[in-house]
Amino acid sequence: MDSRSAEGSSSGGQALSDGQARAEVETALAREYRFQHQLSEALVADVPEQGIAEVLQEHLGLGVAVEDPFGHVLARGRADGQAPCSRLTRAQRDRLVDAARRMTGPVRVRDQLASLAVSRGTVLGVVVVLDPQGTLEPPDKTPELDARPGSPRAGALHAIGLATGALTLHLLHRRHLARTELRLRHDLVETVLLECDQDGLEAEVDRRVGQASALGHDLTGPHRVLAVRPRHGHWPDGQAVGDLVEQAARSLDMPYLGTLRGQTAILVCGTPGAWLGDGSPTAPWSGRPATGSGVGATGSHEPRSGSAWQAVHDAFTHVLQDAPAVGVGSYVDRPEHLPRSYREAMQALTVRTRQADPRGLLTFEDLGLYRLLATPEGRREAGAFVEDWIGSLLAYDAERQADLVHTLGVYLDHGGNYDATAAALHIHRSTLRYRLQRIRELSGHDLTHTDTRLNLHVAVRAAVVADPAVLPGSE
Structure with missing residues (x-):
């Protein structure tokens, strides 16, 4: 073979090699454009998280999960024959978040690659790719393969990055909407709890109903x-x-x-x-x-x-x-x-x-x-009423760590029945008789008088809500 033949053969081989490279690049670009188009469509779907997981799973041929910041699965795209992603422990998840914040790109944890959706240091969600065979690990002997146009590994990592970016945008948008709706709901509740001005009542009610309707x-x-x-x-x-x-x-x-x-x-x-x-x-x-x-x-x-x-x-x-x-x-x-x-x-x-x-x-x-007693005005009036009727008993209980007010309340609750009262208080009848005698002496009230018993009973009840508080723990 002469030199011209050799040159022709070499040129043909080079042209073939260039043609193959061009075809590979075009194929990779077409695949990339298709993936980006599907990702865009996923963002406007009813459940964007599910769409993102399924598009990325189809693109990579690997199982994919989308999780919230606490590890709860929001969506899953499962490859044929592949088990679901195993749940990380809290400690593993904390290490993952810490590592991901210090580097770019997905982080490997056991058989998974995790990519964080983060905004201003706040983790919004996580894209998890199940890769037990390590197909997305860098090649040991031929690192130059990653530099080739259309490199499968480089393309996969780029796709994970795009999917994570899309998830970040979606979760940020959802968080913004949630905060806006929360603020609107808060403002509406504060409004509906206000008394309506009787002038223009119908118009005000219609306005409130319309605002609530806008919030569903x-x-x-x-x-x-x-x-x-x-x-x-x-x-x-x-x-x-x-x-x-x-x-x-x-x-x-x-x-x-x-x-x-x-x-x-x-x-x-x-x-x-x-x-x-x-x-x-x-x-x-x-x-x-x-x-x-x-x-x-x-x-x-x-x-x-x-x-x-x-x-x-x-x-x-x-x-x-x-x-x-x-x-x-x-x-x-x-x-x-x-x-x-x-x-x-x-x-x-x-x-x-x-x-x-x-x-x-x-x-x-x-x-x-x-x-009657639990209104603000009623609580203030209750304080004076309680002091008049059982103030001495309350003071005695506070000083001696006694329980006379409670004893009086249970006694009146049971209609003055000694046996029922003693049983409810888990004390002997003689102990109850002694306590009731002390109540009579300290309060100066006759427990056999109907009106007196009624007022004492009301005073015991009022002590629960009196303002300022007169019972320990009532605030």
Whole structure:
């Protein structure tokens, strides 16, 4: 073969090699464009997280999961025959987040590659790719392969980066919308709890109903206001109050608007699904059931509708992992009456939280005598009344660490029955007789006189809500 033949052969080989490279690049670009187009479509789908997971899974041929910052799976794209991604422990996840913040690109943890969706140092979510065979690891002997146009590994890492960027944009947008809606809901609740000016009442009600409708809530139907305060006044650390309330409301199928005042969640609630009969609210939501015992001067602190309302209390107990205090305002069927239901919910919450055991739910209908005492004015008047009737007993109890006021209350609750009172207090009749004698001596009151017993009974009840507080632990 002469030199010209050799040159021709060499040129042909070079041309073929260039043609192959060009074809590889064009194929890679077409695949890249297709992936980006599918990713764009995923962002406008009903569930973008699921779309992102499926598009990336199809592109890589590997299992993919999209998780929230706490490791809960939001979406999954599973490759054929591949097991789901194993859950990281909290310690592993903390190490992953720390490592990812110090470097760019995905971080390998065992058989997974994890890429963080981060904005201003805040982790919004994680894209997890299951790669047990290490196909996305750098080649040991031929690192120059990564430099070739259309390198499968480089393209895969680039695709993971694009998917993570798309997830970041989506989660940022969702967070912005959630914050905006939360602020709008907060502002609306603060508005509907204000008394309507009677001048222009209809227009104001229409405005409030329209604002609620824009947030997906029908304010025209029957409502009650709930006031929820967690035990010890502290909501669980690391969890948004709105998310906890949302979980409880969803389990009850109960539409609501909510806000937070101090440590008390105020919820303007529509009828729970379980109490909707033929489209109309049923008991106990619609009013007090006909049977049971109420709260009042007779003594019982269990609401007459306690068993029915227990479902509501249980829902909040479940999400808070502890039993809260819940006050429930009365049933209203007009938006302009919601301020009244709110005041009543706060009255019920005040009584509930000032009991020896504040855990539980109390409705306004079941307040009995406390309806008069639990208003701000009533609490102030109660303080003077309590001091007049049992002030000496309270002072004696505080000085001697005695229990005369409680003994008096139980005695009056049981209608003056010695045996029932002694049994309830777990003391002997002689001990009860001694305590009652001390009560007579200190107070100067005759316990056999009907009007005196009534006033003493009211005073014991009023001591629970008196302002300023007169019982230890009543604040």
